[in-house]
Each structure stands twice: as structure tokens, then as C-alpha cells.
Amino acid sequence: MAGKLSGRRVAVLAADGVEQVELVRPREALTEAGARVDLVSLSTDPIQAMNGDIEPADRFAVDREVSKVSVDDYDALVVPGGTINPDHLRTNADAVGFVRDFVNRGGPVAAICHGPWILVEADVVRGRTLTSYPSIRTDIRNAGGTVVEEPVVTDQGVTTSRDPGDLDAFCERIVSEFAG
Numbered sequence: 593m594a595g596k597l598s599g600r601r602v603a604v605l606a607a608d609g610v611e612q613v614e615l616v617r618p619r620e621a622l623t624e625a626g627a628r629v630d631l632v633s634l635s636t637d638p639i640q641a642m643n644g645d646i647e648p649a650d651r652f653a654v655d656r657e658v659s660k661v662s663v664d665d666y667d668a669l670v671v672p673g674g675t676i677n678p679d680h681l682r683t684n685a686d687a688v689g690f691v692r693d694f695v696n697r698g699g700p701v702a703a704i705c706h707g708p709w710i711l712v713e714a715d716v717v718r719g720r721t722l723t724s725y726p727s728i729r730t731d732i733r734n735a736g737g738t739v740v741e742e743p744v745v746t747d748q749g750v751t752t753s754r755d756p757g758d759l760d761a762f763c764e765r766i767v768s769e770f771a772g
Contacts, residue, residue: 600770601667603630606652608680610672611644613759614672618763669694669701673703673705701750704756704759718735719736
């Protein structure tokens with residue numbers, strides 16, 4: 593995988609409450625493949641990652657504030673999960689607009705676990721097939737998406753995955769999709 597993404601810029605959009613492993617593992621896979629990866633958030637303050645929803649994990653430095661970035665700055669976008677993270681993101685107009693613009697531009701987008709919640713908020717799941725954590729599948733269906741029970745799904749440039757147990761397949765797929 594080394595060099596496969598050389599010259600590519602990837603935004604990882606996350607906020608407080610992000611599931612640590614869903615932030616770290618994709619970022620490592622993308623970096624190892626040669627991508628330059630920026631952590632983009634609601635502000636430039638460090639974000640608090642979690643192990644599950646109740647156990648604080650590490651804090652991560654933020655590279656850029658979402659209100660100050662453009663889809664033209666990046667070749668691809670990743671939205672990690674955790675229950676709290678996408679809930680923060682989907683209530684922020686700049687984050688929702690960034691995701692909507694990215695999907696509408698046709699750039700590759702990936703979301704894991706609860707991450708697809710912001711895709712629902714951005715109104716970009718209609719007519720797409722996705723997978724996700726079970727508790728948000730009704731939201732996806734209500735937003736016009738089709739939900740399947742698979743480790744990783746890519747449809748019309750949007751890659752989704754269910755949970756941390758699928759990270760190997762998710763990371764392999766996003767590197768492949770982002771290289772294409």
C-alpha cells in the first residue's frame with residue numbers, strides 16, 4: 593500500500609467523542625499509503641477521543657477548523673464514529689455543509705459506525721446503499737438510503753462500515769477507493 597496515495601490530501605472530520613480506534617486506524621492506513629491527512633474539527637482546540645461512549649481516551653491536536661476549509665483543499669474525506677462525535681458534527685452547519693459539498697462534488701467519502709449520521713444530516717444518502725452501526729439504520733432508511741448488513745459497502749463514491757470490528761476491511765477499502 594505504500595505510495596498508493598502519494599500526493600493525495602485527506603480530511604478526517606471529527607469532534608469530541610470520536611471513537612479513538614476509528615480515528616487512529618484509518619488515519620494510520622492512509623498515512624502509510626502516502627496520503628497527507630489533516631484532522632479537521634469544529635475548532636482548533638484538541639479533541640477528546642473515547643473508548644466506547646464513557647471511557648476517555650487520548651486527546652488529539654486538530655490541524656484545521658471546518659469553517660476555514662473547502663472541499664477543494666482535499667481529495668477525500670473520512671468521518672469516524674463514536675456516538676458522540678457525529679452527534680456534535682451534525683449540529684454544526686459548517687461540518688454538514690462540508691460533507692454535503694464533498695459528496696455532491698463526487699469526491700470519495702468514507703464513514704464508519706455512527707459516522708453516517710452526518711451523511712443523513714447532509715441529505716446525501718437518498719438512493720445509496722450503506723451499512724452502519726445498527727442503531728442508526730432507521731435514520732438512514734428514513735433519509736432514503738438502503739441499509740445492508742455487510743462489513744463495508746461502497747456506493748456512488750460513499751464507503752461505509754459497521755463498527756470497529758470491520759476496521760481491517762474498511763481501511764483496505766478506503767485506501768483502494770481513495771487511490772482510484
